[in-house]
Amino acid sequence: MHAEMLVLQFSREVVDQPIIYRLVKDFSLEFNLLKAAINPRQEGLIVMELRGHPKDFRRGLKYLRESGVKVKKVAGEVRRNEDLCYQCGTCTAVCPSGALHIERPDMAVVFDAARCSACELCCPVCPARAMEVKLNRSAL
Amino acid sequence: MANYQVNKTYQEINEKIKKGQAVVVTAEEIIDIVRRKGEAEAARTVDVVTTGTFSPMCSSGAIINFGHTKPPIKASKVWLNNVPAYAGLAAVDVYIGATEPTEDDPLNKVYPGEFKYGGGHVIQDLVAGKAVHLVAEAYGTDCYPNKRVEKDITLKGVVNAVLFNPRNCYQNYNCAVNLSNRTIYTYMGPLRPRAGNANFCTSGQLSPLFNDPYYRTIGIGTRIFLGGAVGYVCFPGTQHNPGKPRGENGVPLGPAGTLMVLGDLKKMSPRYLVGVSLLGYGCSLTVGMGIPIPMLNEDIAHYVAISDDQLLAPIVDYGHDYPAATGRILGQVSYAQLKSGKMNLDGQEIPTVPLSSLVRAREVAQLLKEWIEKGQFLLGEPVDMLPGSEEVHCVRTGSRDS
Ligand code: SF4
Numbered sequence: 001m002h003a004e005m006l007v008l009q010f011s012r013e014v015v016d017q018p019i020i021y022r023l024v025k026d027f028s029l030e031f032n033l034l035k036a037a038i039n040p041r042q043e044g045l046i047v048m049e050l051r052g053h054p055k056d057f058r059r060g061l062k063y064l065r066e067s068g069v070k071v072k073k074v075a076g077e078v079r080r081n082e083d084l085c086y087q088c089g090t091c092t093a094v095c096p097s098g099a100l101h102i103e104r105p106d107m108a109v110v111f112d113a114a115r116c117s118a119c120e121l122c123c124p125v126c127p128a129r130a131m132e133v134k135l136n137r138s139a140l
Numbered sequence: 141m142a143n144y145q146v147n148k149t150y151q152e153i154n155e156k157i158k159k160g161q162a163v164v165v166t167a168e169e170i171i172d173i174v175r176r177k178g179e180a181e182a183a184r185t186v187d188v189v190t191t192g193t194f195s196p197m198c199s200s201g202a203i204i205n206f207g208h209t210k211p212p213i214k215a216s217k218v219w220l221n222n223v224p225a226y227a228g229l230a231a232v233d234v235y236i237g238a239t240e241p242t243e244d245d246p247l248n249k250v251y252p253g254e255f256k257y258g259g260g261h262v263i264q265d266l267v268a269g270k271a272v273h274l275v276a277e278a279y280g281t282d283c284y285p286n287k288r289v290e291k292d293i294t295l296k297g298v299v300n301a302v303l304f305n306p307r308n309c310y311q312n313y314n315c316a317v318n319l320s321n322r323t324i325y326t327y328m329g330p331l332r333p334r335a336g337n338a339n340f341c342t343s344g345q346l347s348p349l350f351n352d353p354y355y356r357t358i359g360i361g362t363r364i365f366l367g368g369a370v371g372y373v374c375f376p377g378t379q380h381n382p383g384k385p386r387g388e389n390g391v392p393l394g395p396a397g398t399l400m401v402l403g404d405l406k407k408m409s410p411r412y413l414v415g416v417s418l419l420g421y422g423c424s425l426t427v428g429m430g431i432p433i434p435m436l437n438e439d440i441a442h443y444v445a446i447s448d449d450q451l452l453a454p455i456v457d458y459g460h461d462y463p464a465a466t467g468r469i470l471g472q473v474s475y476a477q478l479k480s481g482k483m484n485l486d487g488q489e490i491p492t493v494p495l496s497s498l499v500r501a502r503e504v505a506q507l508l509k510e511w512i513e514k515g516q517f518l519l520g521e522p523v524d525m526l527p528g529s530e531e532v533h534c535v536r537t538g539s540r541d542s
């Protein structure tokens with residue numbers, strides 16, 4: 001599963017076409033709408049998180065671009081939901097940056113956000129799904 | 141009967157607990173006490189040793205009686221939050237298994253499957269007090285005419301809810317590596333190719349059955365900490381195999397004994413029962429369990445003092461040997477080594493990764509210690525013992541343990 005936060009700009013020519021519908025139906029992608037607006041010049045802007053199988057995701061992006069939609073990626077930020085994390089350590093198997101590491105002898109699993117590269121490898125691997133991708137609003 | 145210097149009975153220890161005078165320590169704390177004082181003196185001063193574990197335990201589930209409906213239904217198919225529950229019991233009894241995925245889960249069709257929601261999650265949602273949507277279907281009979289029921293249930297509202305886990309608390313477990321050339325996703329977590337990481341899954345010296353390797357105190361009827369409440373050992377777990385090879389210290393060198401446990405789900409807490417999604421494998425339930433060990437004599441003190449450096453896990457290749465059930469073991473590694481963060485396999489240094497939470501296992505052992513100190517939890521004397529290492533009635537399960 002791959003997920004990215006995207007800003008989509010629709011020109012006047014495409015704003016009334018069922019593009020998002022096709023994205024869901026033809027490419028089995030899921031979306032989570034964060035913002036949608038149409039400006040006075042009849043141009044549309046959508047901020048959404050798009051997720052799906054990496055292959056579908058790539059094909060979906062290609063479809064968007066070919067339909068005349070301008071696509072910009074928004075950097076995500078990975079955070080740990082401390083209520084969900086039960087300190088097992090599974091995530092340390094995949095974390096390439098060492099942001100997730102174990103402190104000994106306590107065996108506490110520490111998340112050092114400053115070292116996190118937002119690669120998201122830990123997200124599906126965490127049994128409690130405690131590693132969450134958040135929209136980095138400052139980057140919008 | 142061996143002649144011991146210290147001879148305590150369950151009754152004596154329980155009397156002390158009731159008076160708030162019992163000396164209780166955790167299975168980690170006892171190690172140093174036995175080293176300093178010797179086994180007999182430690183057995184004399186300490187009354188109870190508490191153990192703890194916090195791990196995904198797939199053979200778990202809950203029996204739920206959702207109450208008779210009007211008109212009545214003899215449910216034959218039941219879903220809880222769209223997760224199928226087994227309904228081949230009397231009218232409104234169902235069993236929801238921890239590993240059951242949602243009805244329309246894509247499973248591993250998109251590999252590795254995410255298994256976002258399943259039976260373990262249903263159980264956690266119930267104990268968290270959330271409403272769970274129940275759909276029941278039936279063929280209809282003269283006495284149970286209703287053919288379909290749909291309603292929201294809560295843990296409070298159902299008639300009975302019992303956590304009933306056929307196999308929990310494995311005594312020792314494999315240390316998993318992957319010698320193949322691709323990353324694999326197993327119930328032992330993600331395993332990177334060419335032995336990129338080694339995963340292990342017990343709390344070592346704090347783990348219940350490591351502290352009572354011959355099941356001298358843990359038996360049928362033992363009162364335990366289960367999912368945040370009081371539970372019981374009700375039978376040897378499925379695949380309980382005390383005949384596994386043991387080291388010189390008597391501790392099994394691979395997965396051996398197991399426990400069947402149950403307890404009132406209505407009293408449990410979502411902090412100690414966590415629904416989990418194991419990438420590429422499936423859903424499960426992480427169970428917090430703690431078992432008190434009564435210090436009946438110095439022999440018990442001897443076994444609870446065995447530490448991580450003397451507890452060995454078998455190293456198994458999940459890339460080839462495990463799926464092919466060859467039974468091959470690559471070597472042994474101590475829990476002290478596993479907990480250190482690195483181990484050696486054929487000259488290659490490998491990072492070690494725990495799947496079982498030692499932080500929460502300690503919390504469980506500590507909480508159980510406090511319950512006993514406060515006189516809120518009495519020891520249960522087993523009504524029957526588990527099959528021990530001398531008598532083995534086990535059907536072989538091939539060379540696989542899970
Ligand atoms: S895998 Fe998830 S639950 Fe386990 S330590 Fe990492 S973030 Fe916490």
Ligand code: SF4
Nearest residue numbers: 095116117119120122
């Ligand atoms: S997103 Fe990547 S770098 Fe950040 S914690 Fe997760 S695995 Fe480590």
